[in-house]
Structures are given as structure tokens and as C-alpha cells.
Amino acid sequence: MPEIDQSIAQHYHDRTKYDPQTLASKSHNLDWAKQPVPFKEYKIGADIDLKPYLQETVETVANKSDTQWWWRLSQLLFHSYGLTAKMPSMGSAVYLRSAPSAGGLYPAEVYLVSRGTPLLPPGLYNYQCRSHSLMHFWESDVWQTLQAACFWHPALESTQLAIITTAVFYRSAWRYEDRAYRRIFLDTGHLLSNIELAANIADYRAHLIGGFVDEAVNDLLYIDQEQEGTTAVLALADLLDVRQNLPLGRTALPSTTDTNYPSIPDGELLKYFHLHTQISSTTTDKLNLPNVQPEKSLEDKYNFPFCEKIPTRTAPIYWGEHLSELSNTIYKRRSTRAYNGENLNFDELKALLDFTYQPQNYIDQNLDPHPDHFDLNLIETFIVVSGVQGLDAGCYYYAPKAQELRQIRFKNFRRELHFLCLGQELGRDAGAVLFHTADLKNAIAQYGDRVYRYLHLDAGILGQRLNLAAIRLNLGVSGIAGFFDDQVNEVLGIPTDEAVIYITTLGKPR
Template identity: 80%
Template sequence: MPEIHQSIAQHYHERTKYDPDTLASKSQRLDWAKQPVPFKEYKIGSDYDLKPYLQQQPESFANNPDAKWWQRLSQLLFHSYGLTAKMPSMGSAVYLRSAPSAGGLYPAEVYLLSRGTPLLPAGLYNYQCRTHSLMQYWEDDVWQALQAACFWHPTLENTQLAIITTAVFYRSVWRYEDRAYRRIFLDTGHLLGNIELAGAITDYRPHLIGGFVDEAVNDLLYIDPEQEGATVVIALADVLDVKQNLPLGKTALPSTIHTSYPSIPDGELLRYFHFHTQIQSGISYQNLTTIKIENTLEDKYNFPFCDKLSTITTPIHWGGNLSELENTIYKRRSTRAYSGVNLTFDELKMLLDFTYQPQNYIDQNLDNSPDYFDLSLIETFIAVSGVKGLDSGCYYYAPKAQELRQIRFKNFRRELHFLCLGQELGRDAGAVIFHTADLKTALAQYGDRVYRYLHLDAGHLGQRLNLAAIRLNIGVSGIGGFFDDQVNDVLGIPADEAVLYISTLGRPR
């Protein structure tokens, strides 16, 4: 039986840790006959083709505001989750998207809700990435129901469009079993990173809403909650409409903490955990409007007598009208192998700058304060094995001070190979970035639902890191499978820090 003092989030995290003594016994051969299809189909509905509007600046749009509106929406969805490549695989094909996904399983679905505009009737739409189209499968006014499900969140007052992301659980469970929940929210975090940046390209401002009545949103979308569940609601404000330039709202709301639960069999843990991180109806949340105030508190870890190295640098240039950002999103790929050749400290500085210092990009028309759920809960450690200008070792990245603080002096290539389940990416990378969080502290603030928020934010940071690396011609690949406890032991980071995500960086082979 679970220990009574352990919340369901802590229990889930402990139960889904990889351990070198037990991983081999848990592994099983995949049943390829049951491989999930990563696309959703609708038998009936009205199809809105978005492909004609993908061109950058077609002459026919110059004096056609309707076509320009469609072009912006088309590009937003394409840069967020569109198909960017077709790769042969085992006699079939794998379709790659603009956002990465563990194992190419793509558990996330993207829905668009319209309040009713002159061009897009009120109702529910699913983004069909294979055909780059919107399938309207429900034509009715759903906006008030959405507002009620989101506790009348202020960013939904004047916006006309909203995105809802969901997770189709089996797509990831097929391969990763109960641990899939972690990967589902990391993958969705990648998608949120793309939506944020695609919004800057297309003059939309995405407002994240993580606190909503799950059952109400699931019912609104007509999805089976046993198979698929809502993960994030996003109010999509049109920056070109002054009425939609609304105050920011709270992105994260707390759920309850569950410390009483039965013995849950393997294979049932993910769904049980998801249900018990939901927010129920009947709860009252007051004052959902928030004013972002610069956090003046110091970074969490300030180790005595450690070397401190500034990471202040020249920001990455994303081209006129963010043309290079568009190009980078399109050509982004996860690196499969590294050469072992060193990176430079200047390159690492630029990667960290784009990932953590958005205020440095306001002159390029990027959001200087994009929405996260609570970045104050995320910590960053970097294992350096091959960065010219940096000693090998483990560093803590202090984003407020914009500096690296060295906490261990050692080359970790051999250990990183082991920690990353024997993947050569860990061994050959020049630097490996670890996102962590003190789960106990996070639970005290947001309840068990915080497990979603932590992995969404880690994935969001990981996607910014992905795109910065591709822009600098650096290889990058995220790793969601690792020996959890051994990471803390090897790197010498506090035992309270739960490892959320690993990103590897190096020279592509």
C-alpha cells in the first residue's frame, strides 16, 4: 500500500522512475500490430482548407483582408503543429511535425474554438495536420461554456478564438506504459513553445490557461475521457484588434492533494493519476487577473566558493519579420548522433539567452514575457563535457543573475552515457541540460495538478532550446528516459530535485 503521507503525484513519480536494477525486467517487446495512428479522423463535418494560405506574401492577398486573416491562422497552426517531413519507416512512413514528440508518437491533438467571426462560424474545429485543414465537427455557440469551464478567465472575455490541446493517452502508453504521462506533457510543452513563437510571427498573443474544469472541457469537445483528456486551454488574442489586448490572467490554478488511494496496478496508474489531478466543478476562484511583477528574489542555489561565469551575450538574430524563426521551426529535427567535437562557451551562452531571457528579444517583436505556468519552480543544471572555454563539470544556471555556478569538477561522459539509458547522445554531447523541480514545494503551492504544469514548462523551455540550437547549427535532442535517482547522485544535485527533462547538445555527426 502507498505511504499515507505521499501524495498521488509523488507516488506516481516514484513508481515511474527508471532504475538500472529493474528496468530490464520491466521492458517488453512492442506489439506493432497495435501501434497507434497519430491522427484523428472525422466521418462528417465541414472542411476548411488552409493550404492555399501558406505562402509568405502572395500578391493576391495584398488588398484582401479576408485572405490575410486566413493566412495568419494558417501559418499559426502550421508553425505550431504542422507536418514538415515524411520519413520512411519499416515499410511505411512517419510524418514529422514542427514540434518534437517522444518516439514520434504525437499524443497531442489541437482543437480550435471559434466564438463566431465573419470568416469562421461559431463551433468546434479539429486541426487536421495531414491535410493542413480545419474540420468543423460541431457548429454551435460554445464560447460561454468554455468561459464557465475556465472560471470566467479574463483573457476569454474579448478574444474570438481559443486553442485546446488534448492528449490521446494510448498513443504514448503503447510504448512508454505508465511513464507516458511525463512524456505526454513534455510533448505538449514543446507544442506550447511553438504556439508562443508562431503567435509572434502571425500577430497573435497566446494566453495559457491551465486551471479549468476538466470534465466540462472534455464534454465541450465531445471526447471520451477514458481515451483522451484536455491538457491546456489557450485564449488566442488577435494583437491587431485593440479590444483583444487584454490584461494577463493566472495561468495555473491549484487542485487538491490526494494522499488516500488504493494500491494501483501497473497499467492503470496513468489514468488514475490523470483523473486525480483534475479540477472539479463547484470550486470558486477569485481574481484571476494577474499583473506580472519582476521577481527580485535571488536564484535558488547560490553555492559558496563556486566559480561564477556570466552568460550575458549578444541575442540570436531571427531575421527580418522573424523569417529565420519560421525557417528554423520548419527545418527543426532531433539530432540522432553527435561527433564529440566541442561546442563553444559563446554558443552555450546564446542558447541559454534565448531560452531563459525573452526580454532580450523585444526589439525583434517577440514576446518579452511569454506565459508559463510557474517558471519559479523549475531549476536548470548543466553537465559540461565538451565546451571550449568551460571546465568540465556540473553547473547550476542562475537565470536572474544570468550566470553559471560550477558545483562539481569532473568530466561526466561515461556517467551520462549510463544515465541516459546507454544512449550515445548522452556520452557524445558537449553539454547536457537537466530541468528539475522540488516536487514537495511545488505540491504545496498547486496540489497534484502541478505535475502537469512542471512538465509543460520543462517542455516549453526545451522547445525554445531546440529552436535556438537549430538556428546556430548545433545538434539537439531531448531525452525523457533516464535513471532518475542516479542523475542526482552523479551530478551532486539535491535529492529533493525531481528530474523532469534532459536536453542534449552537441555537434551533429
């Protein structure tokens, strides 16, 4: 039996750690005959083609209200999760999407819920990214059911559209087994970040909702919760309708904390963990929570004594007229496969940090200055510098509120990074490597075991902003979710209570 003081989230995290002594014994050969298809198909439903609107521009739709409405929805969905490339692979093809996914497995599904608009009847739609279309698979008013499942979140009171993201577990578990749960939520975080930014392009505001009755939303979508589960709900406020400029509601709600769980066999841990971090209709009644966001911390967590402090304030990245360069960047984003080992410059690193952590600097470019997260107070960022002109090699803590780097170790870690990233040359050859971490015990105390979802979603959201900023600056970037967990803390001098959530490598592409 597990230790009684260890919750299921902590148990899951510890059990899915990679360790150099045991990783080799856990390796397995993939059964390519059982490789999952990363697309969902419906045999019954009405298809709405969105492709024609991709040829339109802001100027061509300006005086055509109906065409403009469809163009905006088409832009939103394409920039969120649309197909951006077709790559040959082992005699077949792999379709790349606007949001990155570990191993190109794309576990996420995107659903659109309509309350009923003049152009889009009420009901449920699945976004078919292969054909860039909407499949209308359920034709009735389900909006009140969604509101009830989201505890009557204020963002759903006046909005007409909502996006629901889900995960098809086997798509990632086929390759990554139980540890796939981490990647599923990082991948979903990438997608949520894209939705938020794509909403800016299309004049929507995405209100993120992480606290919902899982079973109720799953039932709403007619999905089998053993195979697929809801990961997030987003109310879409139409910014061209002033009535939908809504006050922010609470993004994250807690679940229970489970310390009374059985011995769970390998291969069943992922599904057990997901099912036992759900919120029931009675959970929040017991907690009696106000419907407001948690207060933001005014101070950065770590202020190490005697460390050098280096300011990171800089001019914001320019994203083009009507965010045209943001649109282009989302379209051409690719994960870098190799770096050439050349140095970055400090101005480039500062610009990456500015776009990722200082969204208030982008209000003049029509970007949301306060995009939703689950709880960024829980996420910390450490940066290992191996090759950045103007910075000494070593490990730094990034203090986003003070906007400065605080050096905590003086050393070139290229060799250690190669090891920590499971022998991937991306770690060795990167100019800088970012580590997102969280005090898991403290996070569970605040939000219960469900916080494990929130931590990985937030890390994925930040990681995707890093992705896009790097591509805009013609840099290389690649996220890494496979690493030797405990050894990261030991090697880099990161406090032991900080669980490593995600790694992003940055460098000059080969």
C-alpha cells in the same frame, strides 16, 4: 497501500522512475499490430482547406484583408503542429511535425474554438495536420461554456479564437506504459512553445490557461475522458485589433492533493493519475484564489558558497526580417540522432540560454518579451559540460535572474552521462547536457497534485526554445525523457530534493 504522507503525484513519480536494477525486468515487446495511428479522423464535418495560404507571403497578403486573416491562421497552425517531413519506416511512413514528440508518437491533438468571426463561424474545429485543414465538427456557439469552464478567465472576455490541446493517452502509453504521462506533457510543452512563437509570427498573442474544469472542457469537445484529456487552453488575442491587447490572467490553478488512493495496478496508473489531478467546478471556490499571476522570485534558488560564477549575458540570436528565420527554423527542426563529439563554444551555449530564459531581450524582433508559463519559479536548470570551449568540464547551476553559471562539481561526466541516459550515446557525445529539475514536494504544496502537469509542460516549453535556438545556430539537439532518476542526483551532485523532469542534450551533429 501507499504511504499515507505521499500524494498521488509523488507516488506516480516514484513508481515510474527508471532504476538500473529493475529496468530490464520492465522491458516489454511492442505489439506492432496495435500501434496507434497518430491522427484523428471525423466521419462528419465540413473541411476548410488551409494549404493555399501557405504559398502566400507577408507582402502578397498585405492589402487583402480576408486573405491576410486566413494566411495568419494558416501560419499559426502550421508552425504549431504542421507536418514538416515524411520519413520511410518499416515499410510505411512516419510523418514528422513541427513540434518534437517522444518516439514520434504525437499524443497531442489541437482544437480551435471560434466565438464567431466574419470568416470563421462559431463552433469547434479540429486541426487536421495531414491535410493542413480545419474540420468543423460542431456548429454552435460554445464560447460561454468555455469561459465558464475556465473560471471566466479575463483573456477569454474579448478574444474571438482559442486553442485547446488534448492528449490521446494510448498513443504514448502503447510504447512507454505508465511513464508515458511524463512524455505526454513534455510533448505538449513543446507544442505550447511552438504555439506561442507561431503566434508572434502571425500577430497573435497566446494567453495560456492551465486552470480549467477538465470534465467541462472534455464534454465541450465531445471526447471520452478515459481515452483523451484536455491539457491546456490558449486564448488567442489578435494583435492587429488593439481591443484584444489584454492584461495577463492567472495561468495555473491548484488542484486538491490526494493521499487517500487505492493500490493501483501497473497499466492503470497513468489514467488514474490524470483523472485524479483534475479540477472540479467547486475546487477553486474552496481555495478562493485571486485571478493574478504568482509573483516572480527575484532571486535564483541556489547560490552555492565558494563556487565560481561565470556571466552568460550575450547578444540575442537574430531571427530574420518578419521572423523569417524563426519560421524556417521551426520548419527544418529535427531531433539529432548522433553527435560527433566535437566541442561547442561558450558563445553558442550563452546564446542558447539567452533565447530560452531571457525573452525580454527579443522584444525588438517582435517576439513576446513575457510569454506565459505555468510557474517558472518551480523549475531549476543544471548544465553538465563535457566539451565547451572556454568552460571547464563539470556540473553547473544556471541562475537565470543573475544570468550566470555557478559551478558545483569539477569533473568530465561523459561516461556517467552515457549511463544516466540509459546507454544512449547522445549523452556521452554531447558537448553540454541540460537538466530541468523541480522540488516536487514544495511544488505539490503550492499547487496540489496537478502541478505535475505544470512542471512537465514548463520543462517542455523551455526544451522547445532550446531546440529552436540550437537548430538556428546549426547545432545538434535532442530531448531525453528516459533516464535513471535518482542516479542523476547522486552522480552530478544535484540536491536530492530536486526531481529530474527533463534532459536536453546539445552538441555538434554527426
